Amino acid sequence: MSAAIRITQVSKCFGSVRALDQVDLEVQRGEFFGLLGPNGAGKTTLISALAGLVRADSGSLNVMGHDVQLDYRAARRLLGVVPQELVFDPFFTVRESLKIQSGYFGIRDNDEWIDEILENLGLTSKANANMRMLSGGMKRRVLVAQALVHRPPVIVLDEPTAGVDVELRQTLWAFIRRLNEAGHTIVLTTHYLEEAENLCNRIAMLKAGRVVALDTTAQLLRRFSTHCLRLRTDGAMPAELAADAAQNGGWWSLPFDAFDQVEPMLAKIRAAGCRIDDLEIGKPDLEEVFVRVMQGQHEGQVS
Amino acid sequence: MGHGFSTLFYKEVLRFWKVASQTVGAPVLTALLYLLIFSHVLAGHVQVHGVIYTAFLIPGLVMMSVLQNAFANSSSSLIQSKVTGNIVFVLLPPISYLEFYLAYVLASVVRGLVVGAGVLLATFWFAPLDFVEPWWILVFALMGGAILGSLGVIAGIWADKFDQLAAFQNFLIMPLTFLSGVFYSVHSLPPFWQQVSHWNPVFYMIDGFRHGFFGVSDASPWLSLAVVGSCLALLTVFTLNLLKRGYKLRA
Numbered sequence: 024m025s026a027a028i029r030i031t032q033v034s035k036c037f038g039s040v041r042a043l044d045q046v047d048l049e050v051q052r053g054e055f056f057g058l059l060g061p062n063g064a065g066k067t068t069l070i071s072a073l074a075g076l077v078r079a080d081s082g083s084l085n086v087m088g089h090d091v092q093l094d095y096r097a098a099r100r101l102l103g104v105v106p107q108e109l110v111f112d113p114f115f116t117v118r119e120s121l122k123i124q125s126g127y128f129g130i131r132d133n134d135e136w137i138d139e140i141l142e143n144l145g146l147t148s149k150a151n152a153n154m155r156m157l158s159g160g161m162k163r164r165v166l167v168a169q170a171l172v173h174r175p176p177v178i179v180l181d182e183p184t185a186g187v188d189v190e191l192r193q194t195l196w197a198f199i200r201r202l203n204e205a206g207h208t209i210v211l212t213t214h215y216l217e218e219a220e221n222l223c224n225r226i227a228m229l230k231a232g233r234v235v236a237l238d239t240t241a242q243l244l245r246r247f248s249t250h251c252l253r254l255r256t257d258g259a260m261p262a263e264l265a266a267d268a269a270q271n272g273g274w275w276s277l278p279f280d281a282f283d284q285v286e287p288m289l290a291k292i293r294a295a296g297c298r299i300d301d302l303e304i305g306k307p308d309l310e311e312v313f314v315r316v317m318q319g320q321h322e323g324q325v326s
Numbered sequence: 327m328g329h330g331f332s333t334l335f336y337k338e339v340l341r342f343w344k345v346a347s348q349t350v351g352a353p354v355l356t357a358l359l360y361l362l363i364f365s366h367v368l369a370g371h372v373q374v375h376g377v378i379y380t381a382f383l384i385p386g387l388v389m390m391s392v393l394q395n396a397f398a399n400s401s402s403s404l405i406q407s408k409v410t411g412n413i414v415f416v417l418l419p420p421i422s423y424l425e426f427y428l429a430y431v432l433a434s435v436v437r438g439l440v441v442g443a444g445v446l447l448a449t450f451w452f453a454p455l456d457f458v459e460p461w462w463i464l465v466f467a468l469m470g471g472a473i474l475g476s477l478g479v480i481a482g483i484w485a486d487k488f489d490q491l492a493a494f495q496n497f498l499i500m501p502l503t504f505l506s507g508v509f510y511s512v513h514s515l516p517p518f519w520q521q522v523s524h525w526n527p528v529f530y531m532i533d534g535f536r537h538g539f540f541g542v543s544d545a546s547p548w549l550s551l552a553v554v555g556s557c558l559a560l561l562t563v564f565t566l567n568l569l570k571r572g573y574k575l576r577a
Contacts, residue, residue, distance in 0.1 A: 037577070076417055077577045096420035104418055110411035114341050120415075126333025127419035169415065 025088030027052045027177045027208035028073065033082035035068055035232075042068040043079070044232040050210060050225075052087075052176075055203050057223030057240070058212045059309075061317060064229040066212045067107055070181050074104045086177055100128060103175030105167050107182045107212075111154040117141070117165055118150045121172055128173035140168045143198045145191075160191045167195065171202075178202065179210045184218065196222060220244075220309040228316050236316045240309070247312040249278040252285055254292070255301040261291050276305070331425035334416065338433030342399055349437065353395055354444040357387045361449050364509060374511040375542040380453035382536075384446070385463075386508035389535040391445045392467050393528065396438035396474040397481070397499050400430045404482025405491050417576065423569035427479065427562075434475025435468060442467060455539055462538030462547050469554050470531035474499070476561040483574050502528045512544050527557045 028050040035043040042065045050056045058066050071077035073084050075091050075098070083090055089097040112120060118137065125133035141147045144164040149157060154165065167183060180199070184192050200222070203209050213219055219226060219240075226243055228236040236243060255273045269276045277288055285304070292299065342349040365380040372379040407413035416426070457463065477499070485491040506528035512520050523529045524545075534550030537543035543550070569575070 071577075074418055075576065076414065078572060096422075099418060099420040102418075104414075106411075106414050108411045110414060112407075112412045112415065113410075114344050119340075123333055123337050124415060124419070126336070127330050127416065127421060129329040129420070131329060173419075 024052065025085065026050060027054065027087060028210065029083075029085040029088075030069070030073070031083050031085075033069070033072060033079045033084060035065075035072060035077060035079050041232050043072070045082070046229075046232070046234055048227055048234060048237070050177075050208060052208050053203070053206055054225055055200075055209045055223050056211065057219040057226040058210060058229065059216070059219055059226060059313060060212075060229035063231075065232040066229055067181055068232075069229070070104065070179050070210075070212070073179065074102060075099060100173060101176055103170035103173065103178045105170045105178075105180040105183050107185070109159060109162055109166070111157075111162050111165065113153070113155045116151050116153050117146060117157070117168075120154060120165060121168055124169045125172040130173055133172060136174065137168075137172065140171050143194075143201075144168055145194050160187055163187055164191065164195070176206070177208045177210070181212050182214065183211070184213060184215060192218075216309040216313055226309075228313065230317055230319075235319075236312075243312050244307040244309065247315050249280060249307055250282070251305045252277040252279060252288060253303045253305055254299055256292070257298040257300065259295065259297045261295040261297070264288060264291060273300075327425060327428070330419060330421040331429050334421060334425065334429035335433055338399070338403060338429060339436055341403060342433070342437050349395070349399070350441050350444055353391050353441045354448050357391050357445040358448050360387055361452060365452065374514070375540060377540055377542075378453060381455055382511070382540075383509065384449050384453060384455060385536040385539045386532055387449065388442045388445045389467065389470060389532045390503050390506075390508045392438035392442035393470050393474045393503055393531065394499065395441040396434040396471040397478040397495070399434040399437040400475050400478030401482040401485075401491055401495070402478075403430070403433075404479065405485055405488060408482070408486070409488070413575070423566060427476075427566055427569055430479050431472055431475040434478055435471035438471035438474070439467060456541075457539060458541035459538045459547075462534055464538075465551065466531055466535035466538065466554065469558050470528075470535065473527070473531070473554070473558050473561055476558070476565045479565050480561075480568065483568060486574075502526055506532050507544065508532055527553055530554050 026049045028048070030046055030048040033043050033046045034041070046069060058069070060066050068077060072079045073086065073091060075095055078092070085091065086098040087101045089101065091098040115123065121137045121140070122133065125137070141150055144167060146161070146164050146168060149161055154162065157165065163183065167180070170178065178199070183195060199209055211219065211223060223240055225239050226236070227234050238246070254275045254277070256275060260268060260275055264277055267278060279285060279288065361380070361383060364383055369379045374382040404413070407416070481491055481494040485494060505523065506526050507523065512523040512529065515523065530545060530550035530553040533543045533545050534547045534554065537547040537550070
């Protein structure tokens with residue numbers, strides 16, 4: 024069975040800017056995949072190349088085994104893309120937009136599915152409103168709906184929650200999760216790392232057009248981030264512990280791998296006579312992984 | 327042609343029909359004003375091919391409206407979609423470049439014909455019109471509309487901003503349509519300008535169209551058909567090639 028997405032040695036230049044540099048990436052069917060990276064890393068270019076909006080200079084891109092250039096009809100039918108820009112056609116109502124979009128994909132009489140999407144995205148009451156009358160969040164929902172009219176098995180969302188309120192975020196993710204559970208492959212780009220951490224089972228990080236990290240979310244967290252004990256003390260710290268610790272203001276961060284190491288650490292601090300003013304335990308988080316990967320400390324560790 | 331094509335065509339027609347007062351009403355009114363002013367000034371003084379001036383003028387105005395509105399339809403739709411970004415809705419689905427071309431051009435032809443019919447309805451009370459060879463009327467209206475619709479596709483894709491599109495319209499389309507014998511017979515021009523006019527393809531569109539009404543024209547309708555047909559074929563090939571390469575649409 025072919026992968027949901029297979030990207031092989033894809034490069035793309037815009038003038039002298041190398042937007043994508045020999046990117047290799049494979050997303051399996053049924054995955055919830057995160058594509059992370061700072062602005063300008065090439066995420067949107069990669070998605071655009073996959074969607075046929077941008078033509079790669081070299082390499083190939085496949086959706087469910089169909090080349091996006093040579094076999095574009097099949098590839099596009101299998102792919103649903105939610106663009107990053109908040110775009111809409113001011114001439115039409117929500118329902119008209121969705122019916123027209125269905126037609127572009129060769130689908131007639133799509134009302135039942137359109138109703139279901141509208142319901143799931145909380146758009147039912149706006150179905151007959153003109154696109155111009157909708158708030159930004161509502162327009163964003165319609166963009167998601169438009170990407171789903173043809174029931175694509177592979178769904179790509181390019182920063183779908185940028186500038187979106189909490190309620191929509193929750194509605195959206197609940198819906199996308201259901202689609203994922205129903206077998207749809209999801210690819211997501213976002214700057215909210217917490218979102219990626221909660222949702223994605225695998226993550227790729229892009230930097231300057233190259234994949235600099237690729238692993239399951241759990242592995243990435245384990246490799247690049249640890250639990251840590253954070254303490255605010257009266258300033259002192261036993262030399263033995265200070266060697267591994269980072270100090271930031273009055274706070275010390277002491278990394279540890281397993282919880283049974285916490286007690287001995289605290290004992291050492293007590294034995295040294297240091298006063299503890301505040302204490303918290305930090306979990307490994309993707310933000311730390313992201314920062315460390317982007318600082319290039321782990322370049323070449325692509326697995 | 328699949329359902330994707332017919333949907334895009336339908337959407338393009340619906341788009342202009344939803345704002346028909348601007349896209350149909352306004353050009354009909356403009357043509358009517360031209361008729362009132364020119365016929366007031368010139369009727370009684372001028373006869374062309376033995377036809378009274380007002381009657382001569384009407385087919386010219388109808389055809390000019392067909393052409394200008396066919397151009398306006400595809401060009402304005404594309405530039406708006408590009409500037410607002412909603413062009414992605416058309417680029418993401420499995421629509422071939424041929425379907426894309428035909429949908430935009432045919433919708434332009436429809437807009438041209440609707441406006442042309444509107445101008446005819448609004449003006450034909452003013453002078454007796456014949457419809458001597460109606461098939462010429464239809465052929466030239468369709469082909470002229472398709473040519474300007476294609477030019478509109480080219481301009482809409484090429485222009486990045488509205489002022490570039492306006493330049494295309496003001497410096498190319500307007501002079502070509504105004505200097506094509508809409509308001510006069512080119513035989514009334516000095517020889518030099520007659521020669522110049524014969525290099526203007528729009529002249530043949532209007533001349534052939536007018537032939538359908540009166541059975542007389544400056545050039546033979548068969549010559550006009552050959553010129554207009556060649557132009558359409560050339561532009562179609564050129565535009566299809568642009569679309570196939572994804573010029574300015576697919577980077």
